[in-house]
Amino acid sequence: MADVKRNTGKASAGQVPEAIDSLAAAIGARVKITTVAPHSQTLQGTLFTACPMLNVVAINTAPAPPNPSSTLSNQPGDYHIIPIKHISTFEILSLDPNSAKQTISAVQPPVAAVDIKKLREREEAKIRQLRDQEANKGKGVTREAQQIYDALKRMLPTRWHEQEIVVSDSVIISPPYTVNDCKAPKGKDQALDRIKMILDGERRKIAQRAAQGGTPPPGAPRKGG
Structure with missing residues (x-):
């Protein structure tokens, strides 16, 4: 999946690295990720971030909050860091209604001014x-x-x-x-x-x-x- 679309889509392990830059637009979406051996597993949760520098994604596998307007940084959760090279498939189940406004900077804690x-x-x-x-x-x-x-x-x-x-x-x-x-x-x-x-x-x-x-x-x- 080279592009992130608003409908459900899948990406193979070879395609995911090419899509990492555009995944920031899907932060907040419910996703399903399957990893390759020797630690094969399928994780489903909210996409917290996608880092093009470290080539990793982070997902929150806790249940989606009842209030969809709450920010990702305020949501309780169980976070998993997954290297891109360990992903065999990546599927977007549903996009956050606010995903168009969500960016990597939006989920980071606010930085106070330096005195x-x-x-x-x-x-x-x-x-x-x-x-x-x-x-x-x-x-x-x-x-x-x-x-x-x-x-x-x-x-x-x-x-x-x-x-x-x-x-x-x-x-x-x-x-x-x-x-x-x-x-x-x-x-x-x-x-x-x-x-x-x-x-x-x-x-x-x-x-x-x-x-x-x-x-x-x-x-x-x-x-x-």
Whole structure:
């Protein structure tokens, strides 16, 4: 069947590939398809689409809906994808009254407009996140130093300056990051004492986790290299 007609017709396996382009006009029609061995079967249903690029047809073998005006994409069904080369016969049983208006694009879900502004905002937010992650990663520091930094960062404004940890832009913690390695300018004694207390507590927690096996001791190699 090289052309799709409004009356019942048949096409052999050799003719179907030639008719694939015109089958789009029959989308929505009730059809009967017989396939060749080794999976010989006869399927009857609604033609959902005919793809000339993939050389396949898709049919919905569910019973025809009581409301013939409903669109194909809204119909419940049991869909089967059939390669053209596996079809031995193709028969149109009845055409959809709206088949003249049905095209491949008509049965595809509607594509919403792309919100470029939101996409740019998401892109910019992701870039900021990656930059923050990179800025918060110490360069050439130990695992313990990074753990200390992360703990302080959760509580106070904290940043790296080379290998020194700067907290609240007032207290500098130098390697090896003990309470004795904290310093602050004059007039910041209260902030210095507070950060020393926090640092001491976090170092105790890190040591406790390492003793319990939850965290490798400082300088230990990472698993997997």
